Amino acid sequence: MQPRADFVTLGVRDTAVARAFYVDGLGWPVQQEVLGEVIFIQINHGLILSLWNRAAMAHELGAELSNGIPPFTLSHNVGSSAEVDDVLATAATAGASSIVPGTTQTWGGYAGYFADPDGFRWEICHNPTWTVDDGGGVTV
């Protein structure tokens, strides 16, 4: 199995609410959508963020899905601490909640978090020892 992920899929309670945040709020472009079922957003070259109806996900997985705060984050890296604060402010305007403000971290960087409408946490991060290229790729 090659080390590769093609989709990151978040189980959302209401795709309309997820759409209001990611598409209307953050302005991310929809690649493909099945109304009320799933929204695909291309987030990287070769990586699609999928916002999938949670009940449909549970059915396909054949399992009850947990509530509460998922033990999982997505990180979005930027080039400076000021940009971290800017992105957290943008997310708040778009309707994010549970913001952890930008904070200098013990590992030397600066990062904060927001929660999307389903509680999925995004870390917004500046790590001065890592390189973010023009296309947004990170080199550790």
Add this chain to the structure above:
Amino acid sequence: MQPRADFVTLGVRDTAVARAFYVDGLGWPVQQEVLGEVIFIQINHGLILSLWNRAAMAHELGAELSNGIPPFTLSHNVGSSAEVDDVLATAATAGASSIVPGTTQTWGGYAGYFADPDGFRWEICHNPTWTVDDGGGVTV
């Protein structure tokens, strides 16, 4: 905020167990590691899979993390139904559990799932209407 994720971070109970599965079992290369704390694996150009100690994640998020099956999946796309079965078998050998066998799906593809040692689900998928390029990138 650009539509981009640089890290996908899974909160794991024991990084040694996660390592045994992803690194020893699947053979994925470690980019950087802090023993007992975090393991970084480059999975795509510009995307790192981070296996992070769950207690440290909870501390940084300032929140209790949910147990049970996360409402979240990662998908790995391949070029044929036979490859789906091959990858599921590889994952089983590496120690994956809760395998949902490869099944023809209502949307026309063929997919199955495995769970990593912390219960994170990976979908292994062949969608005949999508293109997987030589580098593994998917075009919807």
